[in-house]
Amino acid sequence: MNSKFSMAGRRGATRHGATRGLRRSWLAACVAVLFVVLAACSGGSDASDGKSDGGGDGDLDRSATLRWGATAPPTTLDPQLESNSGKRIWLWEIYDRLFLLDKDGNLQPGIAESGDISSDGLTITLKLRDDAKFHDGSPVNAAAVKYSLERGQKLSGSIVAPDLELISAINVVDDSTVALTLTSPAPYLLKVLATSPGVVINPASEGKDLANGDEGLAGSGPYEVGSFEPNANLTLKRVEGDYWDSKAANFATIEVKGYPDPNAAMNALQTGEIDATLGRGEPAQLKQIASTGNLNLYSFPVSGTLSLFLRNTIKPLEDLRVREAIARGIDRKSLSENLFKDVCEYNPQAFIKGSQSRVEGQDPFPYDPKAAKALLAEAGYPNGFELPVMVVGGYAPAENGVLVVQEDLAKIGIKVKVNQILETDQIDLWRSGSKPAMFTAASSQPDDVPYVQRLWFSVYGLAEKKGGKEIQAAIDAAVKPGLDEASAKKAYENMGTVALKQGTLIPVCNLIASTMGAKDVVGLDSMPLNFLADAAGDPRYLGKRSE
Amino acid sequence: MILSRAAWSLVILVVATFAVFALLSFSPGDAAERIAGPEASQQAIQQVRDRLHLEDPVLVQYGRWLGDVAHGDLGDSLITRQPVTTMVGNALPKTLSLVFVATAMAIVGAFVAGVVSALRPGSLLDRLIIGVTSLGVAAPSFWIAIVLVSAFAINRSWFPAGGYTTMSDGFGSWLHHLILPAAALGTVTTAELTRQLRGSLQDALARDFTLTARAKGLSTPRVVGKHALKNAAIPVVTVLGLRIAQLLGGAIVVERVFAIRGLGTITIDAVNTRDLPVVLGVVAIFSVMVILTNLLVDLSYSYFNPKLRSQSR
Numbered sequence: 056m057n058s059k060f061s062m063a064g065r066r067g068a069t070r071h072g073a074t075r076g077l078r079r080s081w082l083a084a085c086v087a088v089l090f091v092v093l094a095a096c097s098g099g100s101d102a103s104d105g106k107s108d109g110g111g112d113g114d115l116d117r118s119a120t121l122r123w124g125a126t127a128p129p130t131t132l133d134p135q136l137e138s139n140s141g142k143r144i145w146l147w148e149i150y151d152r153l154f155l156l157d158k159d160g161n162l163q164p165g166i167a168e169s170g171d172i173s174s175d176g177l178t179i180t181l182k183l184r185d186d187a188k189f190h191d192g193s194p195v196n197a198a199a200v201k202y203s204l205e206r207g208q209k210l211s212g213s214i215v216a217p218d219l220e221l222i223s224a225i226n227v228v229d230d231s232t233v234a235l236t237l238t239s240p241a242p243y244l245l246k247v248l249a250t251s252p253g254v255v256i257n258p259a260s261e262g263k264d265l266a267n268g269d270e271g272l273a274g275s276g277p278y279e280v281g282s283f284e285p286n287a288n289l290t291l292k293r294v295e296g297d298y299w300d301s302k303a304a305n306f307a308t309i310e311v312k313g314y315p316d317p318n319a320a321m322n323a324l325q326t327g328e329i330d331a332t333l334g335r336g337e338p339a340q341l342k343q344i345a346s347t348g349n350l351n352l353y354s355f356p357v358s359g360t361l362s363l364f365l366r367n368t369i370k371p372l373e374d375l376r377v378r379e380a381i382a383r384g385i386d387r388k389s390l391s392e393n394l395f396k397d398v399c400e401y402n403p404q405a406f407i408k409g410s411q412s413r414v415e416g417q418d419p420f421p422y423d424p425k426a427a428k429a430l431l432a433e434a435g436y437p438n439g440f441e442l443p444v445m446v447v448g449g450y451a452p453a454e455n456g457v458l459v460v461q462e463d464l465a466k467i468g469i470k471v472k473v474n475q476i477l478e479t480d481q482i483d484l485w486r487s488g489s490k491p492a493m494f495t496a497a498s499s500q501p502d503d504v505p506y507v508q509r510l511w512f513s514v515y516g517l518a519e520k521k522g523g524k525e526i527q528a529a530i531d532a533a534v535k536p537g538l539d540e541a542s543a544k545k546a547y548e549n550m551g552t553v554a555l556k557q558g559t560l561i562p563v564c565n566l567i568a569s570t571m572g573a574k575d576v577v578g579l580d581s582m583p584l585n586f587l588a589d590a591a592g593d594p595r596y597l598g599k600r601s602e
Numbered sequence: 603m604i605l606s607r608a609a610w611s612l613v614i615l616v617v618a619t620f621a622v623f624a625l626l627s628f629s630p631g632d633a634a635e636r637i638a639g640p641e642a643s644q645q646a647i648q649q650v651r652d653r654l655h656l657e658d659p660v661l662v663q664y665g666r667w668l669g670d671v672a673h674g675d676l677g678d679s680l681i682t683r684q685p686v687t688t689m690v691g692n693a694l695p696k697t698l699s700l701v702f703v704a705t706a707m708a709i710v711g712a713f714v715a716g717v718v719s720a721l722r723p724g725s726l727l728d729r730l731i732i733g734v735t736s737l738g739v740a741a742p743s744f745w746i747a748i749v750l751v752s753a754f755a756i757n758r759s760w761f762p763a764g765g766y767t768t769m770s771d772g773f774g775s776w777l778h779h780l781i782l783p784a785a786a787l788g789t790v791t792t793a794e795l796t797r798q799l800r801g802s803l804q805d806a807l808a809r810d811f812t813l814t815a816r817a818k819g820l821s822t823p824r825v826v827g828k829h830a831l832k833n834a835a836i837p838v839v840t841v842l843g844l845r846i847a848q849l850l851g852g853a854i855v856v857e858r859v860f861a862i863r864g865l866g867t868i869t870i871d872a873v874n875t876r877d878l879p880v881v882l883g884v885v886a887i888f889s890v891m892v893i894l895t896n897l898l899v900d901l902s903y904s905y906f907n908p909k910l911r912s913q914s915r
Contacts, residue, residue: 108672118683130682212637212650238795266683284692286871312861314764315870318748319861322763325756479874483635486644 067341092190106144111239115597119599120308123333124320128313130285133265134254136206139215140498142243143251143312148291149274151187152244153253154503155593157587158581159409162245165257166275168193170248176240176536183231189257189275197227202258203234215252215553217246217513218505228368228541229385233472240534250501271311277595278302287313305578305598309365309543324571330599331576333592335568338397341569351572353580356400356407356565359499361452363444369491376434378558382420384427384467391564399564404555405497405510407565411544412503418445419555445484445493448475452566475535485515486593503547504533507554529553575600611893618889619882620664622910627660633680633876654680667882676886677879681871684784686883689868694887696766697864700857701849703780704788709842711792716799716838717826723804732794746881747786747859754782764861772814783860787852791845796840799883800836809833835906 127141134146140566153162154170167181187195204225207215221244223234237244247253256265260273268280277298281290289311293304314320317335324332325348334341334352345352369375391401402408403418419454429598431437442544446453454475459473476484484490486598500506511526518526529550538546554560570579570592576599634650651657658666670677676686718733755763761782769776805832806812815825854866865884872880 117643131700138636174729211653212646214638216646234800264683284863285679285689286868287692312765313863315863315867316861319764320860322751322756322863323765326759479636479876545828572688582807 075358080281088187111120112243114600115379115598115602117305117598118303118307120310121306121331121576121594121597121599122161122310122312124314124323124329125311126314126317126320126333126335128286128311129283129286129289131266132268132280132283132289134251134256135210135213135215136266138252140251141187145289145291145309147254147276147593147595148278148309149269149276149280150254150256151275152198153181154249154250155595156246156249159433160246160501162249165249165253166200168517168522170245171569172240172242172536174241174532174536176238177233177237177238177245180228181202181233181235183233184299185231186297187257187275188296189273190269190271190279190294191259193257193259194230195275197233198230199255199258200233200436201225201227202261203254203256206256207252207254217253218247222463227464240503240533240536242534242536243504246501247505265324269410278309278526290319299493303595305596309594319390321571324348324573326571331570331572331579331597333382334469338567338569341571345571348404349574351574351576351579352569353571354397354404354567355501357484358403359496359566360402360407360562361399361456361496361564361566362494363563364403364485364493364495364497365559365561366488366491366519367517367557367559370436371440372435372491372501373521373594374434375558376430378561379420379438380427380430380434380467381469382558382561383423383430383462384469385460385561385563387561387563388422390463394455394459395564397454397567399456399566402562402565403549405560405562406503406551407499410449410503411547414548414552415583417595419552422469424463425556431467431469439470441470441472442472442492443472445481445490445495447478447495449479450478450495452496454493456563497560503551504530507550509556510560511554518554518557522557526550526554526557553588577601605914607897611890614893615886615889616668619668619885622885623664623667623801623878623880624660626873626881627663627877629876632656636681636875636877646739647660658765663878667879670892671886676883679877679880681875681877686879689880690865690883690887691867693863693865695768696719696862697850697853697857697866699766699769699776699780700787700853700862700864701846703777704849705842705846706792707784708788708795708845711788712799712830712838715792715796716803717831719796719800719824720803720807723825723865728800731800735793735796738789739797741789743786743790744855744859746789747783747856750782750786753861763860766860783856783862787849788911789854790852791842791849794841794845795838798838799834802837803830806830806834806887832906838904839902839906843895846895850888850891 071567082316110585124494125145127139127142129137129142129145131137132146132149134143134150137143137146145485147333152165154165155162164184166183166187168184169182171180171182172178173180183195183200189195189199197524204219204441206224207213207220208222210216219466221238221241222235223238226236228234235244248465255275257269257273257275260269263269263273265273265284268283271279277293277300278291279294280293283289290454291309293307298304311321312325312329314332320329321334321336321344323329325344336344339356341352344350354511363385365378365381367373367375367378388401391399403421404413406413431439444457444460446457448454455473457473461473464471481493481495485493497506497510500509507526507530509515512523529546533543533546533550535546570582572579576597578597579594582594625775634647634654634656637650638647638766655663655666671680674832676690678685679689682689715731715735717726722893748749751763754760762779767775767779803826807826811833812825812830815829820828850865854869856862857864857866858870864885867885868880872884
């Protein structure tokens, strides 16, 4: 049965402001009801929320097999240990999450039908659906949610632990109600729980190693594991019986086939060995492949922004005037529109269109080479200096883009020395604190607050050692309980502006992700790729048209 | 002799694995950062390091690994947590199949082209074969792979563009999936063997014993097949032995292009993620295969040259 739901409160609106179907019910004095209320009784999400163009189930061949070409198939089947966000999406077919995100980044019910935030912002009360079952038949209840979140916090090597560390207590109120006590207000946590931190695991699996499969026990998702070879192949078989989300599980079998070389995946797509994959390669080449191979190609910008990262603790970058000069010395608009046409969409802010933090038309440091030179002179570097910039070798947008950056900065006297590094070493080298600059794309997040936190603090540390107080204050203001929608938007915008004015992140453009597939595969146009971390789309509503 | 070779083989194994161990240990980053994920805190990364004893001295870590190997345990992958023997066991048949088919194609191709060329020196066909083999030696295997996929998988659909099926799924399907990757992998070997066979066969055909055989009235096929080829084979087998080691290395690239998860692919993954037990396991297996190949090549000499048999007695 289809269901419709409305979203209440400011967080529900999030990135797209007046999202359709929104209904605010802000109770100013006591309880701040934040988010989703399921209006209809049960079933999945409304088709208008961006499910497949195959829409009605009647169109779909539910006995079909989806063969997906993955450049990164899962390494482990434990959803709290898989560190690669692109790999995690397949585990979401085995394990349900507390919430889902639609293609516009809006929160949708998952195992939790609603999440209410208390007036002080320190308690989130989750109301769970009562029709979800684990693969062994046991109910998905509050105890299971408590077990899952605590497991995520404590499991050795848990990749979701940093996201869950602000939950100080998890209380089972009744079988279908869980109360999360937070150490500080974090309304964005609901969206975070729509990704891997929100997976629900059967407590009956305690003590079992889930890395190589759950033996039909631990998950409640629409699929269970058929076969699995880490980093190579994963076969998922649909669990028979009613599944709470009637729009999901449109394939009897899903085969995730590993193609370490993206070109091999494109070849396999052209020869019909796979049905769909993420598009990799030059846009013109993808378009040509799509037209000659009779394939569908969908492209859209993702929220991770290709940017120049500057370390404000290393001379001469510790001087804001120097960082500003660098930002003003790069013609980012020209770079995006000429070099990156169809590859990366110009964005002088770190926030994608529709994001709450984005201020349309604002560029804190517009291109102005004369002003840049003057700033350098004022800072004591009239003749410029040498700037080593790390770039991941083989990562075309960064490798090509940095050459333009090099050329632009040479005009104001800064000699960019490009250092190629391995992708796997990038974060480690940056975290070492000794590298002054790198040109790369930051991974996206389902909400701007964790995005800013990761960029300026926990992961990239752009303001960890210097200038962090101002940003932290702006973050605190953005997550302050009781804000109405307009105030929240303003606070988010302020957070974004304050962070960008540090000049430690010089955003250039939003990379454009693509999905490609056979004509009979539906839903590729509506995978929520753009707002999930690292453009990892949720394949839940894909389907195959009946012949 | 065999005992002494076995002892040297052990030394080579230890040196090779230690060299790889040391190289990876001294390169930046470690597996803990990959396991904990890009967004992990330093504390979480440190926990993983402690759990896996990644900060023990290199010699201690290596000694621990060597001790486990002595008990037949190659350890578990730091990343996938699978036993390395399972991972290698899954990958080895794919790489061996690929190398086997590539070698078989190279031997057959080189035999035909080499003999034809040697029997008609200076002819148009000979010059054509020399030209083609010169190109074959120069062409990188990844380029050949891309051309083959484009021509025979995408444009003509004669062969799959990638993947692997086991022999238990059918010999035909197994071979069908291996033809293109094996052709890409074996092109250089085919070219080198052809040139080697052409040269050594021409030498053999010019020697007294073949002239005598001809004078006795033996047919050309008998002269070539029974007398000349056997003598011409020794340098060819030597080159083949060296090429098999290179085929194992070349498989790394070809497996990637054809999406075959063999030893090459897991090696690349393991090196990128600093998964030391897997890298060491693969290096050990590669070393054993190269050592065995060399041993077989040496033993084959005595078959082709009876003088060596009598000397060893």
